[in-house]
Amino acid sequence: MSADLDGLVAVVTGGASGIGAAVATTLQRRGARVAVLDRDPAGAPAGTLAVRADVSDDASVRDAVATVVRELGRLDILVNNAGVGAQGTVADNPDDEWRRVLDVNVLGAVRVSRAALPHLRRSPSAAIVNTGSIAATAGLPQRALYSASKGAVLALTRAMAADHLPEGVRVNCVNPGTADTPWIGRLLAHADDPAAERAALEARQPHGRLVDPQEVADAVAYLASPAAGSTTGTALAVDGGMNDLRLRPRT
Incomplete structure (x- = not known):
């Protein structure tokens, strides 16, 4: 595997499970020293610096970023991956749930980016990658709150890219389709017919399966790499064609 991240230090929020753990492992394999920030960092991949942090708490975030820089000496890459899911139409969730999800999914990325920027500005290869979602670009049923939060992440990514490019900090996001993560596993476990629900989720994506973390x-590793030095303000879809393709039904 390429060692294009040799010498760089990366922070991955929500990196102790699912997509975040896969990102942390991949960045490490490509040469980066990786810190995982998570409310429960016990599952952080071996060899990473596991730091307990709550992205909904500004003091916790600032302390965690300071710990990373103290322990690893610098900060070059930030992956804002921490997030929570939500189900329901616009009428189904009370204000408190809207505040909770937006606080984690949107303001969480804001808090960590804000704490990291002073260090990223000193890096010759600074990059921020936000985890968005197909929900930001396609209307999905029963996902009003989640879609609103990820739509905000997409808009935030572009605004940050414009603000921080003159400082040498690239900002991009990935928009996964429905991925085979623990959150999806929990949803399926509570479905009336888990096998049928999984089949429906797979069929919704043109390539016919869930996205692998x-x-x-x-x-994420590509967008974080110096090899993507001319890529900023971009949303990279990893969705099996779900957003842009309109295939005929399979026979």
Whole structure:
């Protein structure tokens, strides 16, 4: 595997499970020293610096970023991956749930980016990669709150890219389709017919299966790499064609 991240230090929020763990492992394999920030960092991949942090708490975020820089000496890459899911129409969730999800999914990325920027500005290869979603670009049923949060992440990514390019900080995001993660596993476990629900989710994506977290991790690694030095303000879809393709039904 390419060692294009040799000498760089990366922070991955929500990196102890699912897509975040795959990202942390992939960045490490490509030469980066990786810190995982998570409310429960016990599952952080071996060899990473596991730091307990809550992205909904500004003091916790600032302390965690300071710990990373103290322990690893610098900060070059930030992957804002921490997030929570939500189900329902616009009428189904109370204000408190809207505040909770937006606080984690949107303001969480803001808090960590804000704490990291002073260090990223000193890096010759600074990059931020935000984890978005197909929900930001396609209307999905029963996902009003989640879609709103990820739509905000997409808009935030572009605004940050414009703001920080003159400082040498690239900002991009990945938009995964429905990925085979623990959150999806929990949703399926509570479905009336888990097998049928999984089949429906797979059929919704043109390539006919759930997205593998490793596929998302490889996309993140590209966007974080100096090899993507001319790529900023971009949303890279890793969705099996779900957003842009309109295939005929399979026979």
